[in-house]
Amino acid sequence: MDNVVSTKQEIKMKSVDLQVFYQDFQALHGIDMDIKANHVTALIGPSGCGKSTFLRTLNRLNELIEGTTIKGQVYLDDQAIYSKEMDVVGLRKRVGMVFQKPSVFPMSVYENVAYGPRIHGIKNRGQLDEIVEKSLRAANLWEEMGGRLHTPAARMSGGQQQRLVIARVLAVDPEVILMDEPASALDPISTSKLEELIAELKRAYTIVIVTHNMQQAARVSDYTGFFLNGQLIEFNRTKELFVNPANQQTEDYITGRFG
Amino acid sequence: MQPISKNLHRRGESWIEKGLAFCAALFVIVIAIITIFIFARGLPILLKVGVADFLFNTDWRPTSNSFGIGTMLVGSLVVTTASLLWAVPLGIMTAIFMAEVAPPRASRWLGALVELLAGIPSVVYGFVGLVLIVPFIRNYLGGNGLSVLAGAIILGIMILPTIINISRDAIRAVPKEYKEGSLALGATHYQSIRRVILPAARSGIITAVVLGMGRAIGETMAVVMVTGNSPIIPAGVLSPVRTMTSNIVLEMGYAAGDHQAALFATGVVLFVFIVILNLVVNMSLKAGAANGRR
Numbered sequence: 001m002d003n004v005v006s007t008k009q010e011i012k013m014k015s016v017d018l019q020v021f022y023q024d025f026q027a028l029h030g031i032d033m034d035i036k037a038n039h040v041t042a043l044i045g046p047s048g049c050g051k052s053t054f055l056r057t058l059n060r061l062n063e064l065i066e067g068t069t070i071k072g073q074v075y076l077d078d079q080a081i082y083s084k085e086m087d088v089v090g091l092r093k094r095v096g097m098v099f100q101k102p103s104v105f106p107m108s109v110y111e112n113v114a115y116g117p118r119i120h121g122i123k124n125r126g127q128l129d130e131i132v133e134k135s136l137r138a139a140n141l142w143e144e145m146g147g148r149l150h151t152p153a154a155r156m157s158g159g160q161q162q163r164l165v166i167a168r169v170l171a172v173d174p175e176v177i178l179m180d181e182p183a184s185a186l187d188p189i190s191t192s193k194l195e196e197l198i199a200e201l202k203r204a205y206t207i208v209i210v211t212h213n214m215q216q217a218a219r220v221s222d223y224t225g226f227f228l229n230g231q232l233i234e235f236n237r238t239k240e241l242f243v244n245p246a247n248q249q250t251e252d253y254i255t256g257r258f259g
Numbered sequence: 260m261q262p263i264s265k266n267l268h269r270r271g272e273s274w275i276e277k278g279l280a281f282c283a284a285l286f287v288i289v290i291a292i293i294t295i296f297i298f299a300r301g302l303p304i305l306l307k308v309g310v311a312d313f314l315f316n317t318d319w320r321p322t323s324n325s326f327g328i329g330t331m332l333v334g335s336l337v338v339t340t341a342s343l344l345w346a347v348p349l350g351i352m353t354a355i356f357m358a359e360v361a362p363p364r365a366s367r368w369l370g371a372l373v374e375l376l377a378g379i380p381s382v383v384y385g386f387v388g389l390v391l392i393v394p395f396i397r398n399y400l401g402g403n404g405l406s407v408l409a410g411a412i413i414l415g416i417m418i419l420p421t422i423i424n425i426s427r428d429a430i431r432a433v434p435k436e437y438k439e440g441s442l443a444l445g446a447t448h449y450q451s452i453r454r455v456i457l458p459a460a461r462s463g464i465i466t467a468v469v470l471g472m473g474r475a476i477g478e479t480m481a482v483v484m485v486t487g488n489s490p491i492i493p494a495g496v497l498s499p500v501r502t503m504t505s506n507i508v509l510e511m512g513y514a515a516g517d518h519q520a521a522l523f524a525t526g527v528v529l530f531v532f533i534v535i536l537n538l539v540v541n542m543s544l545k546a547g548a549a550n551g552r553r
Contacts, residue, residue, distance in 0.1 A: 059443060
């Protein structure tokens with residue numbers, strides 16, 4: 001495996017012996033993973049394998065579920081995110097998230113994008129306008145929506161809504177973007193637009209994406225982790241993992257023998 | 260054998276459907292009869308006196324042919340508004356607490372208490388008001404205690420369950436993606452509630468307030484018991500007051516002729532009020548749906 005760290009700053013996030021329990025059920029068993037800066041890391045595996053759970057530990061969104069306990073550690077740069085000193089609000093600003101179902105808020109396109117900057121204290125209209133335009137451009141949405149900033153976001157198509165959610169995340173200027181099956185509710189054209197966008201975004205951001213679609217993982221990602229029953233079975237460069245899997249279970253999964 | 264038993268089954272099925280349709284029709288007929296009856300008895304005098312005169316004239320001397328319910332109309336509005344003034348904020352805050360903040364167990368307990376509050380007969384509320392609130396007002400705030408304030412306190416308590424239940428359900432019905440989406444942007448729980456969850460639940464919360472208002476306007480027994488019922492426009496919160504519903508129940512026993520008809524006309528006014536409130540609720544729910552919530 002050549003995912004060995006060459007220089008330290010290349011690693012944006014890192015999980016060390018990460019274990020997650022829901023009540024008595026252990027959802028993750030000691031996950032060690034390095035997430036490289038400015039690369040796309042895909043997490044694949046059958047339903048219930050723990051890939052979404054792992055994703056949600058990276059911005060501590062798992063804590064919303066009653067009865068969750070977490071052991072081990074996750075680092076963002078060199079900062080331990082499961083520590084008393086960690087400011088969860090600040091963490092989530094740095095590690096943004098896009099969900100499976102486009103979660104546009106019931107307000108206008110403009111207000112959706114301006115929501116994050118506003119809660120972080122930006123009130124100046126000109127500055128907000130600038131952030132909104134920049135974020136919509138970065139999410140490849142300015143051409144389509146630039147003239148309709150004040151229409152309700154709920155009227156947009158599913159694909160546009162998902163890109164709006166990404167624009168909303170970009171507006172708070174994160175470092176890492178987590179995506180939980182972002183294309184599973186989209187049609188093929190919207191999906192390919194989203195994948196193009198992901199390829200552009202990795203120049204400026206570190207991206208971790210959970211996907212059920214193995215072709216998608218192969219297309220968009222640089223690194224892939226295969227999860228099964230709460231364990232990280234294999235983690236490698238995407239090309240390596242798909243062409244020449246080291247583990248029999250990985251091979252069975254990617255060749256469609258189960259899952 | 261097979262087709263016959265199938266046929267029998269189908270015939271039974273169709274009888275059940277007819278029975279259900281009959282029950283629904285009966286319900287519609289009952290409502291229609293009530294509506295027609297109230298209007299038939301109340302509308303003639305309302306038109307004879309003139310709608311504006313009936314509503315806004317404050318001279319109510321039914322035995323000498325002067326029918327103006329202005330005093331009682333003001334009384335109903337004052338008591339209702341005063342009760343909403345404190346019950347709406349308290350109810351919505353409680354709903355937010357139950358839906359968003361309280362641990363599930365505590366929320367269930369609170370929910371059971373709210374149901375209990377909703378099930379207490381209004382005469383019991385009136386009685387509690389009479390022996391607790393009225394003397395308290397008399398001793399500490401002045402007047403004889405039977406007052407707008409006493410009515411507003413009792414009515415507020417009575418409409419709290421409506422406001423709490425409907426607002427809580429509206430808040431719980433907000434997709435969890437909104438909350439997670441907001442938290443994932445680095446918003447605090449409170450910011451998410453105020454800026455995303457409450458706006459998304461707005462139509463449901465408006466419904467809660469309007470239905471609470473409808474309940475407050477229509478409530479009679481408890482109000483009769485604690486407000487003193489003097490047919491004068493109240494000078495302040497410690498003055499006694501008479502509402503439209505109180506007026507009907509107090510005078511129905513001895514009213515006859517035009518006087519009785521004028522009480523029915525008061526019923527027409529209340530009826531129209533409730534219809535308007537229901538229309539507002541429907542509009543607010545539709546507006547909510549059009550904005551793509553739910």
